Amino acid sequence: MEQIPVSLWTLVAGIVVTAISIWIGHNHSLLPIQASQQAPLVDGFFNIMFTIAIALFLVVEGTILIFLIKYRRRRGDDTDGVRVEGNVPLEIFWTAIPSLIVLGLGIYSVDVFNRMGGFEPGSHPHSVAHVAQMPGTAIAATLNNTSEPTAAPEIGIGASPKTLDKPADLVVNVQGIQYAWLFNYPETGISSGELHIPVGADVQLNLSAQDVIHSFWVPNFRLKQDALPGIPTQLRFVATRPGTYPVVCAELCGGYHGSMRTQVVVHTPEEFDSWLTENQIAQKQDLHQAVAVSESPSWRFPAMENSRTRRANPADLSPSEFLAPHTHNMGIDAATLKSLVKSQ
């Protein structure tokens, strides 16, 4: 042991720490499955930061452990420890290394943000064709109170350097309300409580909020964008993997914020086309029914209709009505719930 020089030990330790850090940094399962073109960019950045964090952790905690054992107080040793004044080269070294790391990460993050489209929101005017093909859809669009933008909003994640001069393949207007997401397809007049998109399409979401700030977050896409009352924002992306992924409101927006969830369904192009056709027909029928019973609550939110489960607007429900479906799973009956809500 004593014959091996410290420099050699340090070198070996350095190689081992580097190898372990890189392996863990690229083989952890902390993040959900990637489902958008932006996801690998974000994860590449995360993995580098995670690798550095693991290396730092191993160096700091490893040194503590070695010193705890090697320099422990021996039996009968009551002398003072060695007086250490400081070490200027060492201080310069451990200030310079973190500075370089932070600077490098900063530059890298700007590059990732640029490739995600963060620097080009609203870069090109995008006019949406919203002339309704069917007699009903024009009315539906008006009643859904969807604002129809003529240019892409200037805040958010916009075109990536690759898609800079092209309009998006599909535009969806997304409205956050307490406590739901409403999706409106201006080109077809479809309204939905879930986001349906084709895989591989360049999708542009135009986000708005009716009441308070909400945040549209799809963990599998690694994308999150605030929906602000009165200030349009956008989120442009390409989904790369068919499947169903959660959409979460990531901005505390009121009492039932936690239930403000829906899903994004990424279809194959054929599936998406049949979804479009099905829903255009279904909503046309709903509209005719709705005209007949104009005061039915579902009339105000045709968006909730397409899932065929008649859900009312959450904002119109009393707390106990809203909570009823959830309490079923908690073993609370309706009467208890009512008394609980009343006693608040």
Ligand SMILES: [Cu+2]
């Ligand atoms: Cu919300």
